[in-house]
Amino acid sequence: MVNPLLENQVFRRINVIKSTRNVLLTGLVAALSACGGDGGDPLSVTLLHMNDHHSHLDAETTTLKLPDASGATQSVTLPLGGFARVAAAIQEEAAGSKNVLKLHAGDALTGDLYFTQSDGEADAVAMNTVCFDAMAIGNHEFDSGDSGLAKFINFLHKDPAKCKTPVIAANIKTASSSPIAGKFSPFTLVERGGQKIGIVGITIANKTKNASRPDATTVIADEVTSAQQTIDALRLQGVNKIILLSHAGYEMDVKTLAPKLDGVDVIVGGDSHSLLGPDTLKAVGLTPEGPYATQLQDKSGQKVCIVQAWQYSYAIGKLNVDFDKYGNVSACNGQPMILVSDSYKDSKTGTSAASSTADAAAYTAALKQVGAFRFTTPLAATTTALKPFSDAKTALGAVKVGSANDNLCLRRVPGIGAKSDTTRSKLGDVCNKDATVVSQGGNIQQLVAQAFLDQGQRFGGADLSLQNGGGVRIDIAKGDITVGKVYELLPFKNVLVRISMTGQQVKDSLEDGVDSMLGNNGGTGSGAYPYTAGLRFDVDITKAKGSRISNLEIYKNSAWANFDLAGTYKVVTNDFTAGGGDNYLTLKGIDKSLKENTFLDYADSFLAYVKAKITLDKPAVSTYSTKTYKE
Template identity: 45%
Template sequence: MNLALPRLRRAMMLTPIALAAALVACGGSDDNDTPAQQPLALTIAHINDHHSNLDAFAAQTMKIGGVDTQVELGGFARVTQAFKAYEGRDDVLKLHAGDANTGTLYYTLFKGQADADLMNTICFDAMAAGNHEFDDGDAQFKSFIDRLHAGACQTPVLAANIKPQVGTPLAPKAADDYLKPYTIKTVKGVQVGIIGLTVKGKTQNSSSPLATTVFEDEAVAAQRIIDQLKGQGVKHIVLLTHIGYQADKALAARLTDVDAIIGGDSHTLLGDFSHLGSGYAAAGAYPTQAVNKDDKPVCIGQAWEYSKAIGEMRVSFNDQGEVTACGGQAALVIGDSFKRQDAEGKWAAVDAATQQQIVAAVNADPSLKMLTADAGAASVLKAYSGQVDELKKQTIGTVTEALCLVRTPGHTTNRSAGTPGCEDANKLARGSDIAQVVAQSFLSASLRADIAIQNAGGVRVPVKAGPITMGDAFTVLPFTNVLVELPLTGAQVAAVLEDAVAAYLDAGQAEGGGHPYAAGLRWHLDMSQAKGARFTQIEVKDRATGNWSAIDPAKTYIVATNDFIAKGQDGYATFKPIYDSGNYVNNYLLYTQTFVDYIRAQGTVSRPAAGEYSHQSVITKDGTKLP
């Protein structure tokens, strides 16, 4: 696919063949005497945001051949097998765009060790530092990198905009001891520079880096290193970012001389997966085509989340190092065992003839890769999985209907894709069922709280209907947050809500991870309004009577929440001075345990009644009223 360079504004009406010729004639540098080098066809294989999800996801529903089919989706050993297809090739870069850590019991129990060992079955050429690599601080991040470097792979971890203070864990002797700004790989005799970037605000506000660890503006750091590499004669520049899909597109326009961006953080599915069902709606094309500050093309890719997919981007360069074409495909990684509904509507293994039809349909579909698990990676995983399995098996209750995961109501990405009953969850005003239930568990655990608030990003996965186990609970809430209680006036409660939404609508924090959900508190939300006017009809439920009434701006309420946002993280600025003053009670209850205790006490859990949802009405930023 030939790229139309926007710098050739008058060429936009040319035929593709004429435009391709114009591109080559244009050259790759503002210096006409820049020496030529051999053209390059580069393949970039990449993943992002696997978040300690090392096991496959069973019983995921998608349409294959137009028929609903259950498959086993992902699993790191399958991802390893997908990367094995590139062995022996000298035109491939293998990249990980960050957030290897946090999300399942593999991290809870092994603190990144299992993730590093599985990553070393692939040997990535580079990894971007993700914000969740800092969840347990710089020292834990150092331990993860040490494990990643314990074998032969020595994968460089990149973050051009992070400068740890010398003498701290990530910089014992020099600022770049553990985090390198870039790495240079030689591909078919041509140097390719790979520059790492980590989301600044989100990492500072939503994780736990040391206060002495400096985060620079992403674009400023990127351009500095691009200029440095260009001065060294490196003409091919790939940014390996963990800042989010929308931020990647915006970043491209601010920079010169960048050719491709491989991203993470927003868990974005790119490409055409509409034929697999409404739950697999993508946020854009793969690769997405943008332009840099020079009006030259930039190819952008991301590969969803949780070891479910692998991206393959193909970028062609001319002899001046200028991009002439980009293409490729992100593909979901699945197993070869399939189920379909029988006459009674029950899921059952397919017969041999149907198996052959499904396999043929999968093999003809570039958006799917049917793979067996790599034996070596499976063996590495088995050393950890036994310990995890014993804990995960404990059943704590039953869920009668799927509890869908949503960050912000109306968001383009459906984080519950593949979970039956959650196909359109992101399009509904109620938002996240599971975040709502988590907030209710907080309120139940706190004997004195009037309301409870939970940030959307602290809840990680949906819960499908059926038995819920200890493993499910620790996957839903994988962090080590504890429950605290703070006194707030009604006016301050309203300010907390406004702060949380403004953090991503106005201040540029990514993805709406701070978006609020609450128990004992409900509202109408209009994101098309300015800060201060977005939340209306805020009501509080009396715990004794069950009656709802308008919040009293002057009355003091006790708010139960997790200590992470109580400290002002994820945009919860109004909480911070209250917490910093010491005017709070720490219950020392692990927030995951409060959820476990709530499920056990209830025995059977359903979606809350409509009137209990915190979101009673939602209008999106573009003015759309959600159903």
């Protein structure tokens, strides 16, 4: 953690300079940079990083398209990720590298029964088997308010003599009464090769304020302004090598932070769950969002290297960075490392996919040729540390409640454009390029909306339901559905709320969701996209707000009919959106007297739906809330 005295001195100095003339600051920073800061010698470092593991601590599986020994393409299922593989990969790669930095770009929490059971303790225990040099605060670290984040940091720092990972965020300001006050810093300083490196944390602002639950007194300030102030302060101390640990998303890293900041060298990102890597990934059924590393220029024309390492403990990133004697990046190179093992299964039968050792060798060779996979044996120490949590999770999560007859795909936003979230599905292109998913959105989001409508109708009545796409977290692959899978699908501690609304308010709420998805007016991004059951509509994002939603129809008396904007409807949604989360401002503005808390847990509601149905199929095309999507 940063020395508080140094931190106070840094910010006193920058405040004095800001109060006189900003040009003086610019001149001082430029002079220090030209002098080479505190180093004066070139330096090479290796960054080993991850992000957005969301309490996914166990290994999962993935299905890839791989050529067998004869050259025929097969659908092959193999183990994927798990935090014990993350820890092993980082340990092994660190052992063979110099000047290593181990970084976590945020969103450690929320997304699996591990979090439901332990409130983040399991995540902290796993992370401490790595002992990261810094962790950014992600928006989901606030899902249980400031107190929830404080509890997690306490778990993370339980044994500071062994490991005390600095938790950093330059754009978060708290009241002195906040449970997290004093538990995080704007930046941390590390020394490698005798030279100081500044690591600055950034948390996505609008999304955290509107799509999570920080305390009302906790301020999430502008990302660029906060980052630049902190970079300038560090440079005034002679630190000329700056890493931005950014939980702000790949798009913001590329389009906003890199080009608008002066003095940033590397951006290690998170939030958008972006798989970056070579185009060779497409051959096995994965489409990267961009290259690893993405290389751009900062405001002053210096090289900036941007990386991210996918999601859910599936991968780590390894970036080698060369700094010249002035602290500027002269070169960067590296690769994502998707963590797998060579246990191959036929995706249809579940039996061994390798009918011969030659087939297994062919699959392994194909993965190695991609240049983005790492065959990794889980670290025993991490597995042992997690065993008490794993045993407790297994006992609850293993209970089977139903089955899926087909893959139920995760997709927040239909389409193929920049806003369409096309790489989030862990099932890869079998979902990301599915025709119905592309045209109308996620199968699983639609089923969740239907489950909520069913529960609302059983308990007090409902005409339609509304669910934000980002509240649904995973695909449901074909096969068994367990309690654990349901809570992984819907991991947040939400309840269903019934609201009495006019038809116009319903339409306005849909407009709010699409506008927020587009990032307008403090919008939170793809997670805000609306899914409804009992209501369907056309979407045209090329139009202005107020005209994007049209041709609304309601399902009534076993048929679709025109939706009456002057009518009154009972709408079931979750308490997050009902309170204005994801910028559903129309819902927020509805009088409390028209809102009824059903006290129905939203994960339990889907659990009841699965138990009642026993088997789940893809929704009928006619029931999707998005009839058409124009971009």
